[in-house]
Amino acid sequence: MRPDFLKGVRFTDLTWAGAGPFGTKVFSDFGAEVLKIESMTRPDSVRTAGPFKDGVVGTNRSGYFASRNTGKKSVALNLKTEEARRIVIDLIAQSDVVTNNFGPGAMERLGLGYETLREIKPDLIYLSMPMYGQDGPRANLLGVGMTISAVTSIMWHTAYGPNDPVGPGTHYPDHAANPYHAAFAVLAALTHRRKTGRGMKIDLSQVESTANFVGPALVETSATGEEIPQVGNRSRTDAPHNIFAARGDDDWVAISVAGDAHWQALARAMNRADLLDDAALASASGRLAALERVEAAVAQWTRERDAAETVAALRALGVPAAVVARSSELVQHDPQLAARGYWQHVQHPEVGPVLLSSPPFTIDGERVELDRPPLFGEHTQQVLHDLLGMSAQDVAGLEASGVLS
Amino acid sequence: MEQPYSGVTILDLTHDLGRYAGRLFADLGAQVIRIEPPGGLADRRAAQEEAPPGAAPAAYEFEFLNASKLSRVIDTATQAGRTAFASLLAESQVVLLERDGPLFDELEWVKSLASAVVVTSVSPFGRSGPWADAPSSDLVLQAAGGIAWLSGRLDGPPLRLPGSQATMITGVYAAVATAVALHDTLASGRGHVVDVSAQECIAHSLQNSIQVFDFEDRISMRGGEGTRDCSEDMFACKDGLIFLAAPRTLGVSWNALVQWMRDAGHPSAEELSAGRWSDRTWRMTGEAKRAFRATLESFTKDYTKEQLTEEGIRRKVVLGPVSTVRDVFDDPQLLHRQYFQTVTPAQGAHPLKFPGAPYRLSEPVWRVAAAAPLGHPEQSR
Numbered sequence: 001m002r003p004d005f006l007k008g009v010r011f012t013d014l015t016w017a018g019a020g021p022f023g024t025k026v027f028s029d030f031g032a033e034v035l036k037i038e039s040m041t042r043p044d045s046v047r048t049a050g051p052f053k054d055g056v057v058g059t060n061r062s063g064y065f066a067s068r069n070t071g072k073k074s075v076a077l078n079l080k081t082e083e084a085r086r087i088v089i090d091l092i093a094q095s096d097v098v099t100n101n102f103g104p105g106a107m108e109r110l111g112l113g114y115e116t117l118r119e120i121k122p123d124l125i126y127l128s129m130p131m132y133g134q135d136g137p138r139a140n141l142l143g144v145g146m147t148i149s150a151v152t153s154i155m156w157h158t159a160y161g162p163n164d165p166v167g168p169g170t171h172y173p174d175h176a177a178n179p180y181h182a183a184f185a186v187l188a189a190l191t192h193r194r195k196t197g198r199g200m201k202i203d204l205s206q207v208e209s210t211a212n213f214v215g216p217a218l219v220e221t222s223a224t225g226e227e228i229p230q231v232g233n234r235s236r237t238d239a240p241h242n243i244f245a246a247r248g249d250d251d252w253v254a255i256s257v258a259g260d261a262h263w264q265a266l267a268r269a270m271n272r273a274d275l276l277d278d279a280a281l282a283s284a285s286g287r288l289a290a291l292e293r294v295e296a297a298v299a300q301w302t303r304e305r306d307a308a309e310t311v312a313a314l315r316a317l318g319v320p321a322a323v324v325a326r327s328s329e330l331v332q333h334d335p336q337l338a339a340r341g342y343w344q345h346v347q348h349p350e351v352g353p354v355l356l357s358s359p360p361f362t363i364d365g366e367r368v369e370l371d372r373p374p375l376f377g378e379h380t381q382q383v384l385h386d387l388l389g390m391s392a393q394d395v396a397g398l399e400a401s402g403v404l405s
Numbered sequence: 406m407e408q409p410y411s412g413v414t415i416l417d418l419t420h421d422l423g424r425y426a427g428r429l430f431a432d433l434g435a436q437v438i439r440i441e442p443p444g445g446l447a448d449r450r451a452a453q454e455e456a457p458p459g460a461a462p463a464a465y466e467f468e469f470l471n472a473s474k475l476s477r478v479i480d481t482a483t484q485a486g487r488t489a490f491a492s493l494l495a496e497s498q499v500v501l502l503e504r505d506g507p508l509f510d511e512l513e514w515v516k517s518l519a520s521a522v523v524v525t526s527v528s529p530f531g532r533s534g535p536w537a538d539a540p541s542s543d544l545v546l547q548a549a550g551g552i553a554w555l556s557g558r559l560d561g562p563p564l565r566l567p568g569s570q571a572t573m574i575t576g577v578y579a580a581v582a583t584a585v586a587l588h589d590t591l592a593s594g595r596g597h598v599v600d601v602s603a604q605e606c607i608a609h610s611l612q613n614s615i616q617v618f619d620f621e622d623r624i625s626m627r628g629g630e631g632t633r634d635c636s637e638d639m640f641a642c643k644d645g646l647i648f649l650a651a652p653r654t655l656g657v658s659w660n661a662l663v664q665w666m667r668d669a670g671h672p673s674a675e676e677l678s679a680g681r682w683s684d685r686t687w688r689m690t691g692e693a694k695r696a697f698r699a700t701l702e703s704f705t706k707d708y709t710k711e712q713l714t715e716e717g718i719r720r721k722v723v724l725g726p727v728s729t730v731r732d733v734f735d736d737p738q739l740l741h742r743q744y745f746q747t748v749t750p751a752q753g754a755h756p757l758k759f760p761g762a763p764y765r766l767s768e769p770v771w772r773v774a775a776a777a778p779l780g781h782p783e784q785s786r
Binding site for chain 2: 018030046049050052053054066067132137138139140141150151153154155158159165166170171174175176182184188189190192194201202205207208211213216221222223225227230231235242243244252255258284318319322324326328329330331336339356357360364
């Protein structure tokens with residue numbers, strides 16, 4: 001399906017890099033018109049970061065960009081020019097939502113502060129998502145997604161064990177907490193506007209947003225005063241609960257025992273009557289006390305089998321288990337994702353088919369079909385003509401003076 | 406005060422992966438009613454058990470994920486309960502279902518009760534497909550969704566993210582999917598059925614690793630060997646760890662770092678000015694990582710996290726403290742912004758500190774209240 005749920009909603013979207021565009025993509029995927037304002041004088045870092053089709057660098061060849069910008073329109077505007085800033089304001093006057101993820105004060109310096117724009121468009125919805133919020137002693141701290149993991153405790157607790165932190169391998173907050181909290185807030189603001197006629201300013205501090213993803217840990221620590229333990233793949237309540245090496249090159253299997261029934265099933269699958277009969281291991285606390293012995297027994301069993309074989313055996317007995325999937329496994333071999341039609345190929349004029357994740361849900365039994373990402377500046381002429389009434393000659397003049405670069 | 410979702414009623418039958426979705430709506434004004442069997446849904450029952458020593462008391466997760474929600478006891482296994490549910494649903498706009506919870510296996514019946522309702526189902530692997538009934542857990546979902554693969558050291562196993570991230574990721578995606586569908590339902594009167602898969606939500610959150618495989622036929626690896634710059638890591642300082650990012654693609658950060666060492670008269674400035682540090686490919690090697698760590702830490706060892714952070718802000722070096730959970734409560738920025746909220750659980754316990762709103766709205770329409778006790782359909786906010 002190509003849903004029209006948000007048809008009639010227009011964004012002037014100044015977000016760039018990862019978190020901002022991933023959030024506004026929700027809207028273009030559901031039928032909103034998202035005008036992505038971009039310039040090659042300061043290109044979107046995911047256009048330049050790659051990966052590139054066949055490893056060949058090019059403005060329109062980045063897979064990262066493609067995955068964050070489906071269904072948007074690209075309008076090339078060099079905001080360093082006065083003329084471009086005037087055009088952006090004219091576009092905003094005809095938009096419902098304006099979005100940015102610049103640092104504090106950047107929008108004001110461009111003449112695009114909330115108070116200014118509200119005079120032009122009183123019911124505007126205005127989303128800013130700087131890393132640490134608009135004001136305060138660390139508002140100007142520069143960071144990337146991993147910095148957000150660091151200051152919210154996610155980095156410290158992504159650990160193999162006590163005092164052995166590793167940190168997430170990705171800029172994790174950019175890919176779930178921040179884009180999706182942002183999208184939820186904008187949807188709420190649209191709902192609010194429909195009832196009240198009033199717009200809203202949304203100040204999303206990416207640190208404050210991400211701290212909600214560690215909410216239970218914060219609440220627990222506030223109550224106990226104690227730092228929660230770094231448990232990694234293990235569990236505080238039962239064992240075995242870990243990622244174990246499987247037969248093969250860098251193959252791994254996740255097994256999580258929660259409760260005595262799981263343990264008994266696992267011991268049977270391993271054909272270990274001795275463990276099954278061992279009273280010391282009959283309870284969770286006993287298994288945790290004998291962690292090394294329990295894990296060694298499981299590791300010995302898993303390393304002699306393919307991960308998929310272990311998973312099949314345990315799933316059949318009701319024990320949670322999964323292959324630790326790498327990208328190729330997900331794309332080529334995962335029967336669940338395949339059966340649900342999760343992967344989509346979208347045709348792109350410059351790089352051919354692009355593999356994309358569907359939105360991770362079906363609606364009315366169907367997948368949301370994605371439209372391809374835009375080429376740089378692909379829709380500039382169309383948008384300037386259709387929304388601002390500019391002629392081809394006007395546009396050519398702007399082009400010649402570098403406004404559309 | 407009118408809130409964005411005031412006037413919207415949500416019947417919430419989730420007990421794990423779907424809970425955060427209802428929480429987000431409830432804080433913005435929706436009347437979110439947990440529909441619980443006698444004794445409560447599974448998460449409430451777990452929260453009421455005494456946790457074994459060392460375990461995470463389930464009560465804290467319960468309080469956080471069910472804050473601002475109400476509760477009604479309806480036994481949907483009885484005819485009277487089904488009648489009560491049906492009449493509640495007639496006045497509701499959204500139903501949230503979760504696998505292994507009440508009514509998940511009765512989707513057709515739920516749909517038949519009302520036409521202009523969004524029915525969102527949350528489950529580990531989705532309602533369809535060969536794994537629809539497969540047992541799961543946070544660890545298993547992080548493995549099956551592909552995110553565990555991406556963390557850890559190359560010489561160790563893959564590593565999951567902490568603190569039930571499968572629940573958080575799934576919850577926020579389920580909230581957005583429900584909100585989009587509701588936007589349409591409120592306008593058009595068309596109902597919708599949303600089927601959220603936790604595995605898919607996680608697979609949707611893998612940075613660029615799907616595209617790296619599709620476009621360059623490479624598998625993104627944990628540890629960042631060959632992909633991550635030597636400067637993008639945690640480094641030791643006087644009282645803990647900092648996270649730094651100063652790859653050559655962030656030239657301002659790198660140059661400011663080297664200048665800082667120079668201003669301090671530290672020999673590291675000389676070393677990092679050598680030609681090899683301009684070689685972006687070499688900088689991703691194990692050799693560069695070891696050399697950079699030794700050089701940088703010889704400088705940072707004399708400073709605290711706080712000192713490094715303050716100077717980093719002044720000099721535009723991309724760095725920040727690696728905080729423990731306790732440190733987060735002392736974060737000067739969060740304190741300045743009066744971020745934390747105090748929530749007193751309904752049943753006589755001490756006040757708890759909650760993280761504040763994930764977004765600040767210019768109208769005062771966000772508020773949090775304690776989770777209602779079992780069977781309390783009203784709440785004093």
